[in-house]
Amino acid sequence: MVESGGNEKNQFTVPFFAFMLLFNQMVKYEISNLNLIFAALSDPTRRDILERLKLTSFNVGELARNYNISLAAVSKHVSILQRAGLIKKRIEGTAHYLELEISQIKKIDNYLEQFESAWAARVQNLNKNLSETEWK
């Protein structure tokens, strides 16, 4: 909560203009990836795969046993998740294990966080503007 007057808490560490520079860069270079992420997350089977990978790593064959679809179908879901950068492959000898890629998930979080920062700056601005204006 931001109090009016002198006890305002600084809720954001990045000045707004710096946030906007970051925001614009993110928009230009990372939005297509964010769209891939959201598209990947829109399917319940793929979300289930992510949830399982949260607990431990699996190979595709082990994952496929959990679903009533073909191995090829599971592989396709895995490919979509890989393309979105949500999972990665770890190779141990001849075995290929799938693991969750947290950094990509955090990317969505960061993007939406910047939208939140914009609003925080706006509300603080309003508060400051009203505090400094004499009203009849």
Next chain:
Amino acid sequence: MEITVFELLKSKKTINFDVLLKANLDAAWESWINPEKLAKWWGPEGTAITQCTVDPVLGGEIYVVMTAGSAMGKYAGTNWPMQGKFIEIKPLEKIIIEAKSWTEGQEQESLIEHTIQVEFIPKGANTQMIVIVKINKFGSKARMAAYGMKFGYKAQFKKLAELS
């Protein structure tokens, strides 16, 4: 222990502010519905409001364009419009705006559709203002509307799967 997808995402669905404004109710209300007053606080440091129209009636439009100033270097001149419609308006009490914001020239990729709810509660000479910004859709290509209503509110993965 790794953070789950949904623990990361859930907090970003709705943005809440609860502010005690050092202004009376009329002044607080005017700040939102008067375009000249709104333009004074909508754009933070480094930006200018280059367009601002507000039609504070049910179904009326609000349109605000924030433009990056020279302090933003090569991004100077970038426009960030917000276009909205008043879907509820109770004078001196409540505003609900259905809006979308984007970066000009990148509307498809950067679009965020959101609902802005503002409530005003008089507190003596001051005004308590409660702002709730709810993100409904993100990017026109991503089907967040179908998925997005599920993520962010639910901590349990199974509940999200059941909603699909």
